[in-house]
């Protein structure tokens with residue numbers, strides 16, 4: 001099957017999810033802020049919610065791939081295994097002695113156990129229980145800490161890679177708690193038999209870009225939010241690369257507030273139809289875009305800022321990009337935006353998956369003719385991400401004419 005995505009709403013055929021597991025059980029009141037969770041999720045219930053999400057997708061003939069399983073399979077490739085172990089050892093906190101010990105520990109693990117440590121991390125006392133734990137660094141480490149940090153935000157597969165046509169952008173994540181995630185997505189796309197040979201449009205280590213900020217408005221048209229995560233330099237680099245490979249002709253760069261509530265563009269705006277978005281009403285009128293176009297030599301040419309809807313419609317070649325007017329009062333809008341009401345996953349034009357708790361937003365979507373597949377997310381949502389954040393589309397059919 002050809003892996004290919006060139007819109008936000010074309011019928012979804014294959015998607016990458018991550019079923020949350022032991023890495024969520026690492027969250028405590030001491031570390032949840034730095035690990036970017038707003039609470040301490042009930043792991044079993046989060047798994048049930050996630051399974052129901054996956055089932056809803058399978059029920060619509062969508063193939064669900066799991067990151068954990070792909071990771072285990074990828075570890076069968078010796079080069080991938082070496083890269084992934086190196087990724088876990090790259091943490092400068094370790095120092096030589098502890099790094100050698102952790103290396104010895106990881107190298108003797110079979111693939112499933114190693115995948116477990118790469119996702120859930122290795123706690124201080126686990127290394128001692130395994131017979132390690134000598135040297136200065138280990139002795140001075142907080143016994144509540146990790147020698148390999150857990151990656152609870154792997155749940156949000158949207159951010160660590162994103163597809164543009166047949167190319168995959170392995171992103172460059174902003175937050176320290178998430179950076180190692182892309183050693184995993186990169187290894188999967190480079191070495192897993194299913195993905196070998198996929199061209200990489202972007203790579204970790206480049207200027208910051210996160211997948212939650214990248215929207216494929218139409219074939220050849222990207223919107224890239226710049227704010228808390230993706231930087232203007234990241235948007236420029238992504239645009240330049242997409243232009244050179246002729247994957248896009250226009251990239252709309254959209255500044256968003258640098259704060260947690262609007263950490264990614266997809267927390268305030270997602271597409272639900274070929275010409276419609278659901279957007280956080282409190283900023284619908286203020287959002288602007290800088291249209292960056294491919295110049296004759298492939299170099300980016302930057303236009304003046306324009307209202308987002310105007311710039312988007314022009315780039316997409318349509319008369320108007322409709323906002324589904326959620327018509328909510330500012331307080332309800334703010335509450336439901338925080339709970340990812342605007343973070344819908346379109347699985348076809350006019351069909352989206354949304355958290356059930358955002359009662360008002362969902363009612364307005366239905367009123368506008370959008371089918372809403374509701375999923376529970378009381379536990380999943382504690383990481384501040386909705387259905388779009390928790391999914392990385394790998395195959396979408398072309399939008400039906």
Ligand SMILES: NC(=[NH2+])NCCC[C@H](N)C(=O)O
Nearest residue numbers: 036156212264383384385389
């Ligand atoms: N595409 C998204 N909106 N992703 C949400 C990611 C949430 C995650 N806890 C973080 O702070 O990074």
